[in-house]
């Protein structure tokens with residue numbers, strides 16, 4: 148499926164190896180997510196039955212095609228549904244199974260309607276709890292103590308956005324991984340100098356930020372955007388969010404609005420950042436985009452022409468998070484030293500990945516970095532969420 152003609156290839160990750168991380172996501176995380184969503188709302192009997200059916204299907208059954216009248220049937224057909232329908236969730240690309248699971252979960256709770264549950268985000272209670280948490284208060288209060296030096300602020304806000312990816316709600320809901328609050332070790336790759344060179348002072352370019360999670364990740368993403376606009380390193384930002392709830396905590400337009408209200412309703416410096424963002428949305432310097440491909444079960448190498456053309460105009464595209472990283476380099480078991488630049492050569496413009504490591508995919512490591520990680524942790528560093536990277540292809 149991946150179209151990377153001039154790059155080396157590696158096995159696509161499937162979910163069918165018992166004991167592997169992808170297998171545990173399908174066998175344990177998805178049932179746990181169904182349970183939590185079921186408990187979070189007073190759903191009616193039809194929704195409970197649909198959730199039961201999804202649980203049976205995703206644990207023991209096969210991928211069922213979307214109903215003939217589903218609004219997005221043609222889109223999913225183009226994305227591979229005919230190829231995977233009738234097959235076990237475990238034997239097809241893991242990226243595809245996971246994405247389709249979320250599509251089917253939304254279906255089960257009536258998200259796509261018609262009906263009174265249309266548009267009700269089944270993950271919203273978890274997202275709001277995170278946004279309202281004391282940790283968020285503390286992070287916003289920390290803005291008041293930021294050094295006035297531009298360089299210090301650049302670094303603090305870039306690292307805030309990076310480490311905001313550390314604990315996504317999928318981790319918390321299923322608790323299959325290490326404690327996300329452990330102290331943070333260093334970065335396994337750090338191309339931040341190249342990143343800043345692409346966002347020069349008095350820059351007139353556009354930053355595209357392909358967002359990941361709502362709540363405690365989206366807030367620092369927005370702060371970074373506000374900072375770059377305010378310092379004149381970019382003229383305009385385009386924030387790509389998901390058109391519908393996805394991977395538990397991925398940001399939608401509603402989550403952007405909740406985050407903005409959280410900022411403008413806070414105290415101290417946070418309010419000023421909120422105002423910058425609010426006015427940037429009003430005058431078109433900050434645009435929110437919900438492209439259907441943002442929730443596609445495919446690598447970015449397969450992006451459609453309109454998205455390719457849009458990203459081609461950006462001075463830099465920042466790709467946030469673990470899932471987006473898997474889609475950026477291809478969800479494959481690359482040798483960890485495979486150059487990041489080779490695997491992202493297809494991307495239409497300069498691209499940066501800001502990601503904490505939460506799945507097996509990894510590229511662009513120096514040989515001694517990989518050796519040190521393996522010596523210290525075996526392969527746990529790949530999925531534990533305690534390491535991070537900043538990788539850039541200019």
Ligand SMILES: O=P(O)(O)OC[C@@]1(O)O[C@H](CO)[C@@H](O)[C@@H]1O
Nearest residue numbers: 172315317468469470471505506
């Ligand atoms: O993209 P994010 O929020 O950083 O992480 C998403 C994630 O939790 O979901 C997948 C497993 O379901 C993994 O790729 C990763 O661990």
